[in-house]
Amino acid sequence: MARAGTIIVGTGQAGFQTAASLRMEGYQDPITLIGEEPHIPYQRPPLSKGFVLGKQDAESIELRPAAFYKDHQINLLNGETVVAISRPEKLVEIASGGQLSYDSLVLAVGASNRKVAVNGAELDGVVYLRSLAEAILIKASLEKAQEIVVVGGGFIGLEIAAVACILGKKVTVAEALPRLMPRVVAPLISEFFHDLHTAHGVKILCGAAVSEIVGAGGRVQRVVLADGSSYPADLVVVGIGILPNVDLAKGSGLPVSNGIAVNEFLQTADENIYAIGDCAEFPSPFTGSRVRLESVQNAADQAQSVAATIAGHRSAYRALPWFWTDQFDIKLQMAGISAGYDHVVTRGNRESQKLSVFYFKANKLLAIDSINRPADHMFGRKILAAGVPVSPQQAADESVDLRTLANTSPQHDAHTAGQ
Amino acid sequence: MPKVIYVSAGGASREVDVPVGTTVMAAALKNGIDGILAECGGVCMCSTCHVYVDESFFSKLPPAQDTEEAVLEIAAEERKPTSRLSCQIKVTNDLDGLIVRLPEKQR
Numbered sequence: 094m095a096r097a098g099t100i101i102v103g104t105g106q107a108g109f110q111t112a113a114s115l116r117m118e119g120y121q122d123p124i125t126l127i128g129e130e131p132h133i134p135y136q137r138p139p140l141s142k143g144f145v146l147g148k149q150d151a152e153s154i155e156l157r158p159a160a161f162y163k164d165h166q167i168n169l170l171n172g173e174t175v176v177a178i179s180r181p182e183k184l185v186e187i188a189s190g191g192q193l194s195y196d197s198l199v200l201a202v203g204a205s206n207r208k209v210a211v212n213g214a215e216l217d218g219v220v221y222l223r224s225l226a227e228a229i230l231i232k233a234s235l236e237k238a239q240e241i242v243v244v245g246g247g248f249i250g251l252e253i254a255a256v257a258c259i260l261g262k263k264v265t266v267a268e269a270l271p272r273l274m275p276r277v278v279a280p281l282i283s284e285f286f287h288d289l290h291t292a293h294g295v296k297i298l299c300g301a302a303v304s305e306i307v308g309a310g311g312r313v314q315r316v317v318l319a320d321g322s323s324y325p326a327d328l329v330v331v332g333i334g335i336l337p338n339v340d341l342a343k344g345s346g347l348p349v350s351n352g353i354a355v356n357e358f359l360q361t362a363d364e365n366i367y368a369i370g371d372c373a374e375f376p377s378p379f380t381g382s383r384v385r386l387e388s389v390q391n392a393a394d395q396a397q398s399v400a401a402t403i404a405g406h407r408s409a410y411r412a413l414p415w416f417w418t419d420q421f422d423i424k425l426q427m428a429g430i431s432a433g434y435d436h437v438v439t440r441g442n443r444e445s446q447k448l449s450v451f452y453f454k455a456n457k458l459l460a461i462d463s464i465n466r467p468a469d470h471m472f473g474r475k476i477l478a479a480g481v482p483v484s485p486q487q488a489a490d491e492s493v494d495l496r497t498l499a500n501t502s503p504q505h506d507a508h509t510a511g512q
Numbered sequence: 513m514p515k516v517i518y519v520s521a522g523g524a525s526r527e528v529d530v531p532v533g534t535t536v537m538a539a540a541l542k543n544g545i546d547g548i549l550a551e552c553g554g555v556c557m558c559s560t561c562h563v564y565v566d567e568s569f570f571s572k573l574p575p576a577q578d579t580e581e582a583v584l585e586i587a588a589e590e591r592k593p594t595s596r597l598s599c600q601i602k603v604t605n606d607l608d609g610l611i612v613r614l615p616e617k618q619r
Contacts, residue, residue: 110551117546136553154553156541158542389552389553393551417552417557424555467556467578467579468581468585472582472585474586475585496585
């Protein structure tokens with residue numbers, strides 16, 4: 094009997110990489126890659142950066158050209174939706190009609206924008222950014238709009254604020270919490286970016302919860318904050334996080350928590366079904382807890398891990414998380430997960446625009462955030478991945494060479510490096 | 513149009529026409545050169561577009577910036593004196609005939 098092969102649901106970075114990595118692993122069975130978006134798989138990071146600025150276009154952000162899928166016998170069904178999974182028969186049902194069989198099923202179904210829940214949220218000119226279609230809308234809107242209010246001072250909000258500012262717009266950012274990117278970076282980094290945006294003319298409002306969006310004739314006019322203050326806007330970009338797409342998994346009886354629940358092999362409760370990327374909650378060896386991460390690194394490395402397992406080289410997922418954001422001419426590079434830190438030390442300082450923050454919990458190094466100190470970031474990735482012990486005193490002491498520490502790797506078999 | 517020659521780890525060679533201003537990484541993806549992965553999309557955050565530049569061309573390249581220097585330290589295959597990230601090499605007329613050799617693995 095012919096093998097049914099692997100069905101991958103989702104054509105984002107995780108879905109694409111699973112298909113590509115399966116072929117690199119020598120997998121010979123059929124591969125079907127199914128995604129709702131009309132476009133062939135593309136990179137999302139440029140959408141909030143070079144794409145809206147006009148430095149990159151839809152073609153230049155394609156992960157691979159269309160011929161790649163044919164050349165590698167990957168059956169790409171874009172513009173198609175999987176509506177149900179029948180686990181006993183190992184079938185998926187697709188919206189255009191019909192059923193497809195699988196031996197292995199990979200859910201790389203991503204996430205959806207969290208919607209702002211205030212009056213006026215449905216007005217024209219209130220937009221979100223996750224997909225290429227949304228980025229095209231924002232790019233077109235920015236050609237006419239002059240006054241932009243960004244709701245949410247996280248990565249997406251701040252990247253779009255920077256882009257709109259570079260395009261000459263009057264930009265206000267409203268963040269509900271007391272500082273920028275509060276859940277992911279130390280106050281020192283928040284302050285650095287607060288200063289950076291302010292210096293370029295972006296108005297940053299922290300502790301600024303939106304209470305209402307007011308419009309006329311169905312079109313946005315201003316944003317009202319909880320304190321009653323009001324900011325005129327002809328475009329409102331909302332970046333207040335994403336919610337994992339769990340309905341398909343839930344509908345087929347798979348356990349779901351803050352994401353589709355998987356084990357260290359990224360397998361759901363059904364051993365033939367995997368979940369990876371933004372939608373998956375997995376046990377992290379770096380935090381000792383279950384986490385769900387939203388990043389290119391996580392998507393690509395989990396895809397690689399799942400592809401190896403499906404191809405017969407069962408592989409537990411242990412890659413070190415890393416992340417970046419570009420705002421104006423500054424790149425923030427992040428290694429590890431800082432959540433739960435109780436102490437930070439630094440190298441460099443804000444004044445020199447060269448700064449690394451080392452996050453510790455009970456004197457164990459958790460994470461490093463770096464601005465214009467790329468060697469700290471890269472050697473930090475090696476150090477964190479290998480579990481090399483670094484004390485706060487060593488981290489704060491510039492005379493301690495991170496390269497030397499990175500190359501000691503005493504527990505090299507404990508955490509395999511992500512690269 | 514300048515040509516770039518990609519030589520796989522196994523020794524197979526492919527010649528590709530590359531418009532001036534395009535990176536060696538982007539041209540590889542567009543032309544189905546499988547030895548370049550480019551996971552971060554060309555922003556100097558991963559090392560999966562690592563190449564060994566032929567010695568006769570190496571000195572013609574603008575030197576690597578600090579960010580690229582750091583990334584080369586985490587390359588999956590050994591860093592050599594002519595190692596570069598192909599996302600940072602923009603093709604110019606002066607680089608016509610550029611030869612880059614691909615490492616055995618990128619991750």
